[in-house]
Amino acid sequence: MDGRKPGKASLLAMVKTVLSAFVGIRRRSGHDEDAVRLTPVQIIVTGVVAAAVFVIGLILLARFIISSAAS
């Protein structure tokens, strides 16, 4: 399909796909693009990594708020 092969998506495209999934909103054109360029394994791995980053980010945020409240 016009030279694009599965598994050839950039990291940014994968992250964009997963973040839009977390919010729950995806354009049809974006989805069609994903279907061509992304493999399920890529999406799952990126999803799990993004979830871990999400957890770590929230923990850091919580710690930051507590430390700023204490000072």
Place this chain on the structure above:
Amino acid sequence: MSAVIDNHAPAHGHDSHDHGDHHGAPHGLMRWVTTTNHKDIGTMYLWFSFIMFLVGGVMALTIRAELFEPGLQIVSPEFFNTMTTYHGLIMVFGAIMPAFVGFANWLIPLMIGAPDMAFPRMNNWSFWLLPPAGILLMSSFLLPGGAAGVGWTMYAPLTSQMGPGMDTTIFAVHLLGMSSIMGSINIITTILNMRAPGMTMMKMPMFVWTWLITAYLLIAVMPVLAGAVTMTLTDRHFGTSFFNAAGGGDPVLYQHIFWFFGHPEVYIIAIPAFGVVSQVIPAFSRKPLFGYASMVYATSSIAILSFIVWAHHMYTVGMPVAGQLYFMYATMLIAVPTGVKVFNWVATMWKGSLTFETPMLFALGFLFLFTLGGFTGLVLSLVPVDVQLQDTYYVVAHFHYVMVAGALFSAFAGVYFWFPKWTGKMYDEKLGKIHFWLTLVFFNMIFFVQHFLGLAGMPRRIPDYNPQFTEFNQISTIGAFGFGLSQLLFLYILLKAIKSGKPAEQKQWDGADTLEWTHLPTPMPYHTFENPPTVK
């Protein structure tokens, strides 16, 4: 199209039996005992869940009867505790979960163009583990010391203080878990390997997607529950101290393990319900599901996020403030993809050619009331609010809006929607609508007032209460009996339709567009899609 074809080959190569030469369903009781047919097994799951729904419902009515007036009138406090416990266990594990597995059995092969489930014999065993589990649960009441009044969450250290009724309950949970895991393996294998040519993943009906995701969730968390109850069992009988503080264990550990299972469990119940509603609303709006791809992605991400919010059930147990803040933020954010799904269903109806037959009414009831349950969940996600409201009737109201108005309404929508296809008979539409309105009104009568009882401080799981709560409790109890009787009407509607319903059309609902409606005759043949359809 004739789907009764003689070249039926067993789905598994090592099967030496030649049972491929029958044209229809076998007769007699053994049909149901030995069946490997996904339709038979789906039917058994659905009837089993309905029977358990009535059993759990009687327990709910016992609770509500006791709470009709302050003071102790009908049952002892100990028995009251067993009622709240087994009502919860039976409704979650015996009624709602098997109901949606029943839908999965019936519909997944039909929707993806497969002849049956991938492992038909394992499918039979998955079902037949349930009745022994149900009997084991109920037998707890006959044992010395009675059933275990520990709450459906089975918290330590209460569990170590109970009689043998606790052990039968633990074994029942083991059996139910085994059944769920085997069912999930079957569902995943079927969906990944047995789709008809052309049925790509992103062409699968939303219901199939929701079950694929749910099955993965089940495989991930049922072993966690099994581990928790097994540790409880060894604490009780084999001298371990996992949850016993006196022996160096930690009762709070149990709560963490339980809720690591328990929160995904909420989505295990809710996600297939989303799937049913995602089939029903487009059919009666005569429009495709709005944002199908977004729905698939959002459901997957809800599944992942469901693993990282468990301790919002435990704010008051004792945890660092940073922990409370983390779980609060994560819980609030998980509402976003769920909220988007609600908007997708509304957008599906937008400018649609809507009609309001019974399945659509139940789907809309789901949409309104599940959203309300979601909002009260958001209220409870706030730590300072939850500290006030934990273990009050506000929580009871919240999760019944999710479980009953969410999952049960969706199951009713599904039964009315596919009943004509399954049986070839049409139910009485007028009675179906009456059933919906009675269910809707009585449901709100039971649970809407419980928000206010909770806000005023009435604790849950207590058989007595302060007289100031009397009036709202009486409204709730009257609603409960009305709700219970309305479900007998549902049973009557089903039996009447089976006995003397008008013949249903192949495509009873003109907006329905999945394979079972477009490719298969009504009534449904016993064997379908022996030759897979080609999906374009």
